[in-house]
Amino acid sequence: MTAQLSAIRNLLIDMDGVIYRGKMALPGAVDLFHFLQEHEMGYLLVTNNATRSPRQVADQLTSMGLDVPESRILTSATASAAYLATIAPAGAKVNVVGERGLVEAIEQRGFMLAGRDAEYVVAGLDKTITYEKLLTASLAIRDGATFIGTNPDKTYPMENDIAPGAGSILAAIEAATDVQPIVVGKPEPLVIEQSLQMLGAKAEETAMLGDRLETDILGGYRAGIATILVLTGISTAEEAAVYPAPPDWIFDDLPAMLRAWREALGER
Numbered sequence: 001m002t003a004q005l006s007a008i009r010n011l012l013i014d015m016d017g018v019i020y021r022g023k024m025a026l027p028g029a030v031d032l033f034h035f036l037q038e039h040e041m042g043y044l045l046v047t048n049n050a051t052r053s054p055r056q057v058a059d060q061l062t063s064m065g066l067d068v069p070e071s072r073i074l075t076s077a078t079a080s081a082a083y084l085a086t087i088a089p090a091g092a093k094v095n096v097v098g099e100r101g102l103v104e105a106i107e108q109r110g111f112m113l114a115g116r117d118a119e120y121v122v123a124g125l126d127k128t129i130t131y132e133k134l135l136t137a138s139l140a141i142r143d144g145a146t147f148i149g150t151n152p153d154k155t156y157p158m159e160n161d162i163a164p165g166a167g168s169i170l171a172a173i174e175a176a177t178d179v180q181p182i183v184v185g186k187p188e189p190l191v192i193e194q195s196l197q198m199l200g201a202k203a204e205e206t207a208m209l210g211d212r213l214e215t216d217i218l219g220g221y222r223a224g225i226a227t228i229l230v231l232t233g234i235s236t237a238e239e240a241a242v243y244p245a246p247p248d249w250i251f252d253d254l255p256a257m258l259r260a261w262r263e264a265l266g267e268r
């Protein structure tokens, strides 16, 4: 893709490693939101985390000094519920393997929570997973329920450790049923396509901004939008240089990106 920064009118933004790290906003995060407002650009925060609701995410951002309305936050839970609404009739029975963020998203779309008799199983990270939950989901799928996964992340980073993520739970259900889930979160294009729809954005005027090649950058690449990697999180410049779906732009951090962007717009 030979996109110009000046042509980008909409930005899909990953959170962890991009606008914050741990409990701290990263340098340039506050300026990023000013920049987007100042230029009347569309944006969404797109996260694979399905355990928290958009409200909880917005509250967390506020505690870091980042004011982002709930309506600008798309979690893989709300994206999965929105996807389900495109394939399932209203009031369909759904078995949920997941936490509050996912349960709320499914209920808010008017679906009925169900057990083995569910017509759809939506699974994501569940830190209170039990054999009973795996059994119910697996039996529903064996009975013909459609299997949807919030996000494919096999692990996620904790302070000093690597913990099993949603992908590990999906793998357990897949092993028990021989059915592969339809996955909604990055790097699957479903969540990106949904973001474009929510923003009323054209693909050629939209970029995905993230810190991880195999989710953010690959997701944007697959959905046919421009991609921007910042080096404040997981992936390095060396990894990006040999990645088969290379980002269109790589910046050390948000301040470097904003400087280049303003320059591209002829502002400095």
Ligand SMILES: [Mg+2]
Binding pocket: 014, 015, 016, 017, 018, 210, 211, 212, 233
């Ligand atoms: Mg990230």
